[in-house]
Amino acid sequence: MNAPAPIEQKRTSVWEMYRSIVGIGAFCALLIVSVYQGTAGRIADNKARFLSNAIAQVLPDVQSTVEVSLDANGVLVAATEPASLPAFLAYGEDGELVGAVITAQAMGYADNVTVLYSYSFDLQAIVGFMVLETKETPGLGDKVETEPHFLANFEALDARLNEEGTALANAIVTVKQGEKTEPWQIDGITGATITSEAIGVIMHQGSSYWLPALERDARSFQPPSGPLDE
Amino acid sequence: MALKQVSSTDEFIKGLWRDNPVFIHMLGLCPALAVSNTAINALAMGAATTFVLLMAGLSVSLLRNFIPREARIVSYICIIATFVTCVDYAIMAISIELHRALGAFIALIVVNCLILGRSEAFASKHNPGRALLDALGMGVGFTGALFFIGVMREVLGSGTLFGVGLFPDGFQTWTVMVLPSGGFFAMAIWLLVVNWIRQRQADAEKQAVEQAGKAAS
Amino acid sequence: MGKLVKHLEIGSSPHVSDGASTDVIMRNVFFALLPVTVFAVYAFGTGAALVIIVATASCVLTEHWLCRWTGKPSTVGDWSIAITGLLYGLTLPPDLPLWMVFVGGVFGVAIGKFMFGGLGMNAFNPALVGRAFLQAAFPQAMTHWSAPFAEGRFEHIPSSVLAMPFWEPTYDAVTSATPLALMKFEAEFAGGRELMAGLTSGSVGETCGALILLGGIYLVARNMMNWRIPASIFATVAAVTWAFQLYDPATYPGPVFMLFSGGLMLGAVFMATDMVASPITNAGCWLYGVLIGVLVVAIRFWGGMPEGVMYAILLANAVSPHIDNLIQPRVFGTGRRAG
Numbered sequence: 001m002n003a004p005a006p007i008e009q010k011r012t013s014v015w016e017m018y019r020s021i022v023g024i025g026a027f028c029a030l031l032i033v034s035v036y037q038g039t040a041g042r043i044a045d046n047k048a049r050f051l052s053n054a055i056a057q058v059l060p061d062v063q064s065t066v067e068v069s070l071d072a073n074g075v076l077v078a079a080t081e082p083a084s085l086p087a088f089l090a091y092g093e094d095g096e097l098v099g100a101v102i103t104a105q106a107m108g109y110a111d112n113v114t115v116l117y118s119y120s121f122d123l124q125a126i127v128g129f130m131v132l133e134t135k136e137t138p139g140l141g142d143k144v145e146t147e148p149h150f151l152a153n154f155e156a157l158d159a160r161l162n163e164e165g166t167a168l169a170n171a172i173v174t175v176k177q178g179e180k181t182e183p184w185q186i187d188g189i190t191g192a193t194i195t196s197e198a199i200g201v202i203m204h205q206g207s208s209y210w211l212p213a214l215e216r217d218a219r220s221f222q223p224p225s226g227p228l229d230e
Numbered sequence: 231m232a233l234k235q236v237s238s239t240d241e242f243i244k245g246l247w248r249d250n251p252v253f254i255h256m257l258g259l260c261p262a263l264a265v266s267n268t269a270i271n272a273l274a275m276g277a278a279t280t281f282v283l284l285m286a287g288l289s290v291s292l293l294r295n296f297i298p299r300e301a302r303i304v305s306y307i308c309i310i311a312t313f314v315t316c317v318d319y320a321i322m323a324i325s326i327e328l329h330r331a332l333g334a335f336i337a338l339i340v341v342n343c344l345i346l347g348r349s350e351a352f353a354s355k356h357n358p359g360r361a362l363l364d365a366l367g368m369g370v371g372f373t374g375a376l377f378f379i380g381v382m383r384e385v386l387g388s389g390t391l392f393g394v395g396l397f398p399d400g401f402q403t404w405t406v407m408v409l410p411s412g413g414f415f416a417m418a419i420w421l422l423v424v425n426w427i428r429q430r431q432a433d434a435e436k437q438a439v440e441q442a443g444k445a446a447s
Numbered sequence: 448m449g450k451l452v453k454h455l456e457i458g459s460s461p462h463v464s465d466g467a468s469t470d471v472i473m474r475n476v477f478f479a480l481l482p483v484t485v486f487a488v489y490a491f492g493t494g495a496a497l498v499i500i501v502a503t504a505s506c507v508l509t510e511h512w513l514c515r516w517t518g519k520p521s522t523v524g525d526w527s528i529a530i531t532g533l534l535y536g537l538t539l540p541p542d543l544p545l546w547m548v549f550v551g552g553v554f555g556v557a558i559g560k561f562m563f564g565g566l567g568m569n570a571f572n573p574a575l576v577g578r579a580f581l582q583a584a585f586p587q588a589m590t591h592w593s594a595p596f597a598e599g600r601f602e603h604i605p606s607s608v609l610a611m612p613f614w615e616p617t618y619d620a621v622t623s624a625t626p627l628a629l630m631k632f633e634a635e636f637a638g639g640r641e642l643m644a645g646l647t648s649g650s651v652g653e654t655c656g657a658l659i660l661l662g663g664i665y666l667v668a669r670n671m672m673n674w675r676i677p678a679s680i681f682a683t684v685a686a687v688t689w690a691f692q693l694y695d696p697a698t699y700p701g702p703v704f705m706l707f708s709g710g711l712m713l714g715a716v717f718m719a720t721d722m723v724a725s726p727i728t729n730a731g732c733w734l735y736g737v738l739i740g741v742l743v744v745a746i747r748f749w750g751g752m753p754e755g756v757m758y759a760i761l762l763a764n765a766v767s768p769h770i771d772n773l774i775q776p777r778v779f780g781t782g783r784r785a786g
Contacts, residue, residue: 012298020297024305028312035316042323050326133330137405140586190622191587402547402615406583 055088055101058128059118062090062098066223070209076217087210089218090118097121100214103132104206108198111135113144115202119159119211121218125183126203129154134195141195149177150189150196158183159207166212174200241360245367251344252375252417253424258344262376263413265335269392272380274328275335276373278317280366282339283348285313287365290353297354306349307340314339344372375420382416383407469566472671472722473526479662480533480717486658487651491541491593492600494608495651501545502536503529505552506573513561522566528556534717535574537652538710538757539581542593542618544610547585551577571764572721575757582757588616592648594623623648626708627753636700642707649709656707663716672720675729679736680715680743681706687744699748711743714756724764731770738770739763 055062065088067079079086085103092098099121105114113136118128131145144150160169170184174197180187186203188196251257261279266272289309290297297305318336322329329336339345348368353361384390387407389397406412488496510528514521522528535555539548555577560569582589593605597620607616626637626647637647645655652659666672685702692699705711710718719725719739726735739759746755 012300016298017301020293020305021301021308023296024293024308028308031312032315035319039319039323043319046322046326137409137586140405191590397613400615402544402585402588402610402613404584405586406580409583411583 245371272376280369291361499536503532506532546612639703683740
């Protein structure tokens with residue numbers, strides 16, 4: 001292990017080693033903590049603004065939102081801590097329920113695609129859509145963010161539940177471009193087949209998970225301290 | 231250590247061209263290739279790295295007699311990681327969008343060999359003023375190199391510069407340039423240019439020496 | 448093998464010279480490609496003709512410029528670069544803008560061939576390097592296929608072909624799905640006869656399997672191509688596909704479809720057999736073919752893209768020096784068990 005040093009060197013005492021490492025460690029810890037304290041407020045603001053901008057884009061009349069989650073029995077409860085794929089109940093100016101905003105993700109062509117979409121309780125339909133994160137091929141897969149005829153799918157995408165209210169009445173699927181015949185079908189994009197099909201899968205999975213509980217519980221749901229102000 | 235007396239301006243200048251970290255020493259290539267897909271990302275990455283370089287250089291230089299030789303690498307890494315964490319928070323506080331675009335590469339500044347290399351090779355042997363000048367030169371050189379790569383990739387790959395459209399409608403974007411492989415292509419093309427210029431400079435110097443020799447004889 | 452290798456002649460024994468130099472071989476490859484080319488122009492019209500001409504010209508010009516610029520003796524005269532250009536043109540969609548054809552040709556020759564040292568030194572097939580670059584750079588244009596035997600294909604030039612340099616093409620007709628895209632996204636399998644006769648859409652020179660085979664047989668008959676490579680690719684693809692079809696005939700097409708669809712024929716006969724980028728020993732050629740065959744089937748069945756021949760060949764090119772390392776020919780005069 002210890003190769004003989006060619007030149008006699010001053011041996012560093014253990015005390016010196018501890019002194020320097022502990023000293024540098026303490027200094028670094030202090031610095032990180034103070035920078036964290038100094039920026040935490042702005043970071044939280046930025047994150048909230050980013051999310052509320054996104055929500056405003058899929059559901060324009062929102063005044064406030066409450067993050068919700070499903071408990072072990074599948075009952076809708078207020079979320080105790082932010083989820084990685086959160087869902088929100090959205091309230092309007094007078095505190096009335098205007099809809100729900102759901103995030104969901106699934107595998108696209110290159111990587112996971114994460115989308116944010118809004119559900120209207122009045123229309124029982126998906127009424128807004130936005131891609132939060134994608135690494136799809138520029139020019140092909142990322143057409144799902146820009147292609148007008150594709151985005152038009154989400155002006156009113158039928159998401160009714162079956163009579164028992166346990167599942168979607170009709171599975172949301174992506175069909176070939178120009179072959180949409182039913183209101184619950186998504187008109188796909190030629191040249192972005194895999195990504196547009198992935199969007200259909202995402203919407204179906206997200207809706208199947210959230211909508212039965214939302215339809216059952218959301219109207220009677222009492223936000224923990226009234227709708228949060230923003 | 232018998233060092234040549236180097237002027238302080240030269241300490242700064244050398245990082246820009248003669249010892250450019252990306253184009254000459256090929257250091258820090260991971261961020262140089264990964265986050266140079268737009269000019270703004272390249273500048274942000276360059277600025278973050280320059281800040282870490284400056285702070286790490288300053289700290290290491292100030293503490294150079296305090297840090298024992300045996301514990302130097304762990305100390306340097308600790309210092310660098312601290313400043314990277316600070317930069318990470320700062321960018322998040324400035325813009326979440328920028329933070330998302332740079333992704334994991336901010337955290338990876340820690341292992342950018344450019345920073346550890348300058349701390350070890352330069353800052354630990356020089357006074358704080360020199361260390362800062364060296365770090366600034368290296369940082370500006372690194373940022374410049376990233377910027378050149380970023381401009382080429384953004385203009386060809388997206389038809390924009392700083393997000394502003396450069397061309398009328400219908401410009402055919404070169405998708406490959408915003409993909410990872412585009413980083414290698416852009417880097418290679420700039421290396422070609424840099425090496426070509428260096429070759430010409432070397433040739434010109436050689437000729438000048440030869441002519442001087444002829445004149446003398 | 449003529450002057451393929453610069454410093455050291457490498458090849459498996461016996462080293463008998465039959466007098467065939469690079470230009471003789473290349474002239475014969477040209478004859479073998481002639482029917483495919485003529486059919487391509489007949490099927491796709493003026494667009495295909497222009498694409499082939501510009502592809503060849505871009506490769507030849509790049510080679511010429513680079514030879515002059517680096518002060519090397521020009522290798523344009525031996526036809527090899529013209530064949531590269533012709534092959535490159537045959538792999539492109541028939542309505543690709545000419546400026547993209549040109550860019551890909553320059554890239555393929557400069558990066559795929561010259562950067563490795565020019566003729567005889569390239570690790571990858573330059574024609575496929577050019578095509579792979581275009582596929583990554585312009586994925587939309589590279590997946591736009593015009594239908595074959597369109598009305599008036601000889602009277603006018605498709606407007607997309609004449610797109611301004613650096614500008615997006617505008618297309619006269621909507622893209623028509625290739626047989627492989629139909630298989631991948633619609634689970635529809637085209638018939639073997641249709642594929643062999645070249646009645647489907649696809650790259651300029653890949654549609655007519657029968658004519659490509661004919662060219663291959665000509666080259667093999669003249670002893671100017673290692674028949675083991677295409678034979679091994681065909682056998683592997685057929686065997687693997689057959690096994691999958693047996694398992695689930697609704698999802699997986701049969702061997703005939705896989706052999707005659709997409710670029711497999713063209714790739715196996717004319718691309719994989721590139722003398723420089725393929726292994727030297729016969730055993731190595733068999734292994735190389737098996738590797739390509741497995742990769743093609745894997746990419747077609749499970750990859751994101753419908754076609755995988757190009758990537759399969761490029762990947763196999765990359766490992767072919769290692770295959771040569773793995774399979775050392777027995778030193779003449781020594782026993783089978785080295786002793």
